Amino acid sequence: MGHEELLARHRAVMPDWMALYYDRPIELASASGRRVTDREGRTYLDFFAGILTNAVGYDVAEISDAIRSQLDTGVLHSSTLYLIRSQVELAEKIAELSGIPDAKVFFTNSGTEANETALMLATKFRRSDQVLALRNSYHGRAFATVAITGNRGWSASSLSPVKVSWVHGGYRFRSPFKDLSDADYVKACVADLREVIETTTAGDVACMIVEPIQGVGGFSSPPDGLFRAFKEVLDEYGILFVSDEVQTGWGRTGEHFWGIQSHGVTPDAMTFAKGLGNGLAIGGVVARGDLMDCLTANSLSTFGGNPIATTGALATLNYLLDHDLQANAAKLGDRLIGGLRSIAEDRPAVGDVRGKGLMVGIEMVGADGAPDPAKAVEVLEGTRERGLLVGKGGLYGNVIRLAPPMTLTEDEVEEALGILEDVL
Known part of the structure; x- marks a missing residue:
């Protein structure tokens, strides 16, 4: 069956709002290394990696073998009502890597679920439904995460379970402060943050959530140090700081293991997903122990942190660290x-x-810079x-995003540049 026939079947049963790339969408049938082959036999160098998810590439023996070993036990699922060895081992490693004091970890199935969990923890801990978010942000497709997404193209509903106030800072290229020096840009954004808190909130805000580099927003980011300056303001009010590391985690930014580390600040919580599973569905939150333990009702995750996902994720993380x-x-x-x-x-x-x-954006403009x-x-x-x-x-759909697997080679970089x- 070719692409055209599958496309017709897709359109008949899948939602109209589910985007597909290309005038003639393609089905990926096989893959190895950094290359994928479509159903009609055409091979491509992959510089988007399933939206940054295939972080280590395709058909990696160490990861595939670990997953097969878990499959061979017959235990694909148990739920979090039972002990899961790979889940505990993975949580221990992430807690240590996070740099967050007394960290605890809760696993989910996606970045959307992770951000929903972080919002639930923060609003419960602070007993407030007020949230600060950045303009041009994206945090997921669920009810609360859509509410804190500052990009009209991905805001499916104006209804919201939280009260959101929007802050400048993440998208510098078209910011009203874009012509300022780094230091003055930071000062202007900090002044804006203070004004937003004083004029649009009751002061007892639950949290601020940020992407160190805005993913869907076109791989845009502020000068290093902005979020450290933000946290100094947040600390004055007791507001929690959450870093959305769904796209920036696991060393992808090169200079640091977590994107927020380039700002010299430790958040109260971080959310993660995508690259950790190298294609398996996994996400989660790592947070201060008192914040993670603030819930007073029962909770669990039926599928989050399941044996298959955590076994594969642990193998992925070990591979990523062992190969630097x-x-x-x-x-x-x-x-x-x-x-x-x-x-x-x-x-x-x-x-x-x-x-x-390996998180690069190319912003396309017209003759007038629009x-x-x-x-x-x-x-x-x-x-x-x-x-x-x-x-x-990007906010206007005009940014090309490049995020190849982190096992990329020099020859492949030159091929892509050509x-x-x-x-x-």
């Missing part, structure tokens, strides 16, 4: 960003090249035609 993929992300990310900036010098359609490590989503679509289609898969996002230079 964070260092590889830093090295090859520098080459990728540097190469793209050189390409962009004589291409006015590229308004901005930004990112850290967002040009049509150009982004051309790049998306053009790279696919030449054998490269990339992502797309294709991108041709297409751009």
Whole structure:
């Protein structure tokens, strides 16, 4: 069965709002390393990795063997009502890596669930339904996470279980403060935060949640140190600070294991997902023990932290650490960003090249500097035609997102740069 027939069947039974890439959507049938092959036999270099989820690449023996060993036991599921050895071992490792004092971990099935859990903990702990979030943010597709998503293209409903106030800072390229120096930009955003707290809240806010680098928002980020300055203000009010590490965790930014560490601050809680499972469904929250233990009602997760997911995630995390993929992300990310900036010098359609490590955004603009989503679509289609898969996002849908597996090689970076230079 080819792509056209499957597409027709998809449209008949799947929601209209479920996006598909490309004029002619493709089905991925097999994969190895950093390459995927579609059902019609075309092979591509994958520079989006299932939206940053296939962080270690495809068909990695150490991960596949660990999953098979768990399958061989026959225990695919038990629920959290029973002890799960791989869950405990994974939680111990994440708690230690988090840097959060007395950390405890709760596992979920996705980043959306993780952020919902963080909101429940923060609002219960602070006995407040007020939340601070960044403009241009994205935190998931559930009821509360849609409410704290500051991007109209992903805000499916105006209804909300929390009261949200919006703060400047995450998307610098089109910010009213964009022409300021780093130091003055931070000062302006901190002043905005104070004003928002004083004018739009009752002061007893539950938490502020941020993405160190905004994912769906087009891989945009503020100057390093902004969130440290934010936390100093939050601490004055007793407001909790939550870092959404769903896309920035596990060393992808190169310079640090967690994205928030570039700001020199330790959050009260972090959420995670995507790359930890290398394709398996897993997410979670790591938080201060008193915050995690604040719930007074019974709770559990039927599927979160199940034996298959935690076994695969533990193997993924061990592989990532044993092979120092964070260092590889830093090295090859520098080459990728540097190469793209050189390409962009004589291409006015590229308004901005930004990112850290293997998390890189290319913002496409028109002659007047306005967002040009049509150009982004051309790049998306053009790279696919030449054998490269990339992502797309941003507030205006005009940003190309590059986030290949962290096992990427130098030759693959050069291959991708050649294709991108041709297409751009």
